[in-house]
Amino acid sequence: MITISLCMIVKNEEPVLARCLDSVASMMDEIIIVDTGSTDRTKEIAAQYTSRIYDFTWCDDFSAARNYAFSLATMDYIYCPDADEYLDLENQRRFLRLKGALLPEIEIVQMNYITPPDFNTVQNCKKEPRPKLFKRLRTFSWVDPVHETIRTDPVIYDSDIDILHRPHVMHAKRDFAMFEKAFRENRVLSEKITRMYARELYKCGDEEDFLRATDYFSLHYEAHADAESACILAHAARIQNSVDDFFSICLKDMCSSSCSEICYELGQYYRERQNPQEASLWFYNAAFETQPVLDIEISGKKALLQLAECYRTLAENELCDPCSAGDLLSRASEYEQQAQAWELPEEL
Structure with a gap:
């Protein structure tokens, strides 16, 4: 069975953070929370699930914050939910099955992102596949029997896991x-x-x-x-x-x-x-x-x-x-x- 680091960036997520972590914490092998400047009870809530809480000075760059969070991970794979996402019971079961059966050559797992119409700002369908689970360390292998080359395209698996996106405010x-x-x-x-x-x-x-x-x-x-x-x-x-x-x-x-x-x-x-x-x-x-x-x-x-x-x-x-x-x-x-x-x- 693979091991998974949860890496999340947060800011003022008091209304939804516990809902998210309640739905996934038991399936994670470590939980890493990077806070970008909360002024509410976000860090206090996060402390109920992990001691690995880090501060990151916000610089108007989500990628920078996520890269920092990923740099702290130590497990085989990294799962990166947002605080306003969660998994219901059926999708928790699907996630556990995935964790127990994932082949080591798979480098990215996509999951179905589902946002209600009232909060849909970019999706043009009910379910949108998004990469959510990533192999932390990528190995390189040679392919082709002649004119051989290094495989550079990641191995992607489209899972049946539905992530429920329920934001508390419009972004x-x-x-x-x-x-x-x-x-x-x-x-x-x-x-x-x-x-x-x-x-x-x-x-x-x-x-x-x-x-x-x-x-x-x-x-x-x-x-x-x-x-x-x-x-x-x-x-x-x-x-x-x-x-x-x-x-x-x-x-x-x-x-x-x-x-x-x-x-x-x-x-x-x-x-x-x-x-x-x-x-x-x-x-x-x-x-x-x-x-x-x-x-x-x-x-x-x-x-x-x-x-x-x-x-x-x-x-x-x-x-x-x-x-x-x-x-x-x-x-x-x-x-x-x-x-x-x-x-x-x-x-x-």
């Missing part, structure tokens, strides 16, 4: 501040971080968040002409009523491969200008003719609800033919039912 504002700070200091973010920034911003950012992000995504769009940046800039231009910039971005996107978000932005543009007929065309395209790049709900319930509202507005227009009004109301009801039945896919 989007914290994330936006860190994205903005990284841009101010470096001017360039990795492609992965850029996509995550765009997705989190589009799914749960407010107007001020979009406006603060415009400088970065303008630079990124100039360099890459990517659909993700186009979505952010189109939304920012619309809320600022910058019509020329808005249509410039949307038309460029249409000339490549249009996405659901751009169609949705066009629908919102025409709705704001009291043109439900033109808006309905673009909401229909968002729902049925294009694919999303940031928020899967845009091509699902969000577009369907807007489409239903457009048809209902058209039906209530006094100049509308009574027969046409009945048909529009029927279609509005149909789209509302589809929106109510819509759910995130299990997996992408």
Whole structure:
């Protein structure tokens, strides 16, 4: 059976830390808690489970804190939960089975990350596989009988363990501040971080968040002409009523491969200008003719609800033919039912 170090970084996790540790502590061979500046009872709660509690001066860098935590581990594998995660009884049993049967050549184990809709800031499916268990010391082996080379790709195992993510507060504002700070200091973010920034911003950012992000995504769009940046800039231009910039971005996107978000932005543009007929065309395209790049709900319930509202507005227009009004109301009801039945896919 393998041995496991739990390595966790925490800050002000008093409401959820015990729930997390209660669910996993008995399966761990050592527990390492790195605190980045708590002012509540977090360290007091952690002390009920381990004496290995360390302070780390926060530097706006989660990777630095996690690297420090990992450096303290001594077991075969490292498990790195966040404090707002936990395992229910069934998944505790799955974890124990995994611990007893894991083959030594496996270097990373992925587990299914499940976040409730109210706290979902980046996921586009119900279950998202994430690497959570890591071999502490990696061995290298030669592969191929001729022109031999060192295997560099990790051996990854996709487990059936479901991690329940139940945060007590939304973290989007914290994330936006860190994205903005990284841009101010470096001017360039990795492609992965850029996509995550765009997705989190589009799914749960407010107007001020979009406006603060415009400088970065303008630079990124100039360099890459990517659909993700186009979505952010189109939304920012619309809320600022910058019509020329808005249509410039949307038309460029249409000339490549249009996405659901751009169609949705066009629908919102025409709705704001009291043109439900033109808006309905673009909401229909968002729902049925294009694919999303940031928020899967845009091509699902969000577009369907807007489409239903457009048809209902058209039906209530006094100049509308009574027969046409009945048909529009029927279609509005149909789209509302589809929106109510819509759910995130299990997996992408």
